[in-house]
Amino acid sequence: MERVPVLKIGDILLVSIQVDMSDQTAVQLQEDLAERIVATGCHGVIIDITALDIVDSFVGRMLSTIASISRVLDAETVVVGMRPAVAITLVELGLSLNGIRTALNVERGMELIAAAQADDYDYSAEDEPDDETTATR
Amino acid sequence: MTAGIDLGHPQAQAIQSDEDVVRVRQLVRTVAVAARLSLVDQTKLVTAASELARNTLVYGGGGVAEVTTVDNGRRRGIRIVFADDGPGIVDLDLALTDGYTTGGGLGLGLSGARRLVDEFDIVTGSGQGTRITVIKWSR
Amino acid sequence: MALSAEENGRLTGLLSEHAERVVQRWTEVATASLRGRLSQAELRRQVQDLHRSMVEAGRGGSFDLESESAGELRAVLAELSRGRARQGFTATETAVSVYGLKDVLLELLESDADTALRDYVAFSSLVDQMGLFTFESFVRTREGLIADQAEQLLELSTPVVKIWEGVVAVPLVGTLDSARAQVVMERLLQTLVDTSSPYAIIDITGVPAVDTQVAQHILKTVVAARLMGADCIISGIRPQIAQTIVALGIEFGDIATKASLADALRHVLRLTGAETARRQPRRES
Numbered sequence: 001m002e003r004v005p006v007l008k009i010g011d012i013l014l015v016s017i018q019v020d021m022s023d024q025t026a027v028q029l030q031e032d033l034a035e036r037i038v039a040t041g042c043h044g045v046i047i048d049i050t051a052l053d054i055v056d057s058f059v060g061r062m063l064s065t066i067a068s069i070s071r072v073l074d075a076e077t078v079v080v081g082m083r084p085a086v087a088i089t090l091v092e093l094g095l096s097l098n099g100i101r102t103a104l105n106v107e108r109g110m111e112l113i114a115a116a117q118a119d120d121y122d123y124s125a126e127d128e129p130d131d132e133t134t135a136t137r
Numbered sequence: 138m139t140a141g142i143d144l145g146h147p148q149a150q151a152i153q154s155d156e157d158v159v160r161v162r163q164l165v166r167t168v169a170v171a172a173r174l175s176l177v178d179q180t181k182l183v184t185a186a187s188e189l190a191r192n193t194l195v196y197g198g199g200g201v202a203e204v205t206t207v208d209n210g211r212r213r214g215i216r217i218v219f220a221d222d223g224p225g226i227v228d229l230d231l232a233l234t235d236g237y238t239t240g241g242g243l244g245l246g247l248s249g250a251r252r253l254v255d256e257f258d259i260v261t262g263s264g265q266g267t268r269i270t271v272i273k274w275s276r
Numbered sequence: 277m278a279l280s281a282e283e284n285g286r287l288t289g290l291l292s293e294h295a296e297r298v299v300q301r302w303t304e305v306a307t308a309s310l311r312g313r314l315s316q317a318e319l320r321r322q323v324q325d326l327h328r329s330m331v332e333a334g335r336g337g338s339f340d341l342e343s344e345s346a347g348e349l350r351a352v353l354a355e356l357s358r359g360r361a362r363q364g365f366t367a368t369e370t371a372v373s374v375y376g377l378k379d380v381l382l383e384l385l386e387s388d389a390d391t392a393l394r395d396y397v398a399f400s401s402l403v404d405q406m407g408l409f410t411f412e413s414f415v416r417t418r419e420g421l422i423a424d425q426a427e428q429l430l431e432l433s434t435p436v437v438k439i440w441e442g443v444v445a446v447p448l449v450g451t452l453d454s455a456r457a458q459v460v461m462e463r464l465l466q467t468l469v470d471t472s473s474p475y476a477i478i479d480i481t482g483v484p485a486v487d488t489q490v491a492q493h494i495l496k497t498v499v500a501a502r503l504m505g506a507d508c509i510i511s512g513i514r515p516q517i518a519q520t521i522v523a524l525g526i527e528f529g530d531i532a533t534k535a536s537l538a539d540a541l542r543h544v545l546r547l548t549g550a551e552t553a554r555r556q557p558r559r560e561s
Contacts, residue, residue, distance in 0.1 A: 020163065053166070054187060091503070092252050096503075
């Protein structure tokens, strides 16, 4: 079975899916990512799907699950690089990928994560009551 | 369902494992590209094929997919038949409802796939296996 | 209507024996009908091709266009029709280039009166078949041309323009049917990727009416853009259209709508400005 590599760049885990994943590979990726988030303590996950020519309901569900898991582990997930044809198909399929944050490309995705982390920092610095951030910092 | 004339022999792909679902996707894409479907139509058809192939594997206990290029005189299209000898679908209306699932999925397989193709035909019944035929015409 | 083996042999013989004369006369007949819009040299080359592929088909065993030996003949006929269709000749002018062979055959057969009539009838039905084939190829090419032009027209009528760093706009003008809405959707989304723009403004000032289907297409575009990581703003909703939207019960949900393109741009700039000035909270609650 093929395995999708997970790269660590600074405070971000980058997953670039380059193969047509079998369902098993997708499930494996989900497990690998959860482990790496805990092991590295990263607060951002970028999943680059530029190379994917389709996203079906299984992969869609995997993306949602990864986003939920990483949220529990205090990491922000951004899915980047979805192709127009894939987005149109997903809308027709009826999959809205609720709760997943998206960006046009890796660069925009990194900006998004940086912005989210800056917010966390701002809030704790300003000493605003913010349950989300006080627990971890 | 308008039949159309077959162009060439159907290409078959057995669906017995996870990897076979990937192979079905690749086969459908190759045929769709050769039939000059637009990029969006290719994507829709391959996605539908992926959903239906997974259904054949998970609910039908495996089966076969047959991909054929067809021509109805005006347009070219791709017909895919998914057949299995599984338990069949008892309540078809319910199975075609968005969000209904017995297998722990999102319940978008059948209903979603139907929205992605131009023609959708299903023959099934309790204990009779399932045979789903879909066609996507080029625009 | 297929030629018998005997007739087949005679026609092949006739064509190859009098090759030079057939090509010469055939070219003359064809030239006359095209009134000099195609050079004689070019016509002669086409006629030579036709003649050669016919002799080939005859030697292969059958002139019948359905048969295997006539493959080359079919190709030459199709190529001829395609060329004529693209150059703007009429279907008749195209077919006459083939029918010209009848005159030539008649002249050749007159010298041998015995079997002449029977052969002529048989040969001319073959030429008719060839003519019809040309006609069909001609029509198909024309239809293709029309379809291409319709597509070009669609693309021309839906410009997607970058109006600011990170902002693209589509000013929609005219009736929006399903086919056009689809083209707009695809082009808009592709432009977002190409220009790496996270904002799109869909301006519908120039759209006379919005029905459920068109509204659905716009909504789908907005959702698809969101999936890709971009936001859409709809501007230029005229009063009547606002009323239709409400009357039809179409839910625009949380999609931003603005009165004019200018308002929409201001809205986007404020969003992006706020983002850089004070990292706007983006984490969903």
